[in-house]
Amino acid sequence: MLPEGGLTLMSHGYGKHIAHAVLLATDHIDVATGKAYNCGDQITLSLRQWVQTTAAACGVEAEVVSIPDVAGELDTLTGALIDGLRRNSPSAVAVTKQLLWRARTMPLDEGLRLGGKAIGAFWGHPDSAEGPRAFAERRPPRWHEADRIDIGEL
Numbered sequence: 001m002l003p004e005g006g007l008t009l010m011s012h013g014y015g016k017h018i019a020h021a022v023l024l025a026t027d028h029i030d031v032a033t034g035k036a037y038n039c040g041d042q043i044t045l046s047l048r049q050w051v052q053t054t055a056a057a058c059g060v061e062a063e064v065v066s067i068p069d070v071a072g073e074l075d076t077l078t079g080a081l082i083d084g085l086r087r088n089s090p091s092a093v094a095v096t097k098q099l100l101w102r103a104r105t106m107p108l109d110e111g112l113r114l115g116g117k118a119i120g121a122f123w124g125h126p127d128s129a130e131g132p133r134a135f136a137e138r139r140p141p142r143w144h145e146a147d148r149i150d151i152g153e154l
Contacts, residue, residue, distance in 0.1 A: 018039050
């Protein structure tokens with residue numbers, strides 16, 4: 001995935017050529033003083049060309065996908081995610097948020113154990129029965145107010 005389909009231009013310079021330019025400036029300090037020099041190769045590859053050239057040198061074929069193609073759908077995807085969260089139990093979302101924050105610094109096996117304990121602790125909450133009941137009755141769930149469920153002791 002490349003920004004703007006890889007149309008970004010980046011100046012590169014072969015090390016010996018750049019070193020030669022720097023040495024010329026330092027050897028002729030009287031001429032170079034107070035001036036700025038932009039050194040780079042005469043041929044500038046786009047980011048797309050750089051990736052494709054590198055991939056070809058490695059013997060693989062690279063398919064470039066433009067980030068804007070994906071970014072255009074980001075608002076729709078984010079909106080769908082938020083709508084999905086809003087349909088869930090506020091208490092369950094709060095517990096999930098706590099789990100995610102705690103588990104991000106844990107090894108996978110510890111995070112999974114913590115998740116299992118949190119599910120067990122939440123099982124007695126009224127929303128854990130309301131969700132399946134509402135689904136079976138084909139109606140929107142009536143969630144309880146978000147309870148402060150602390151998973152700190154789990």
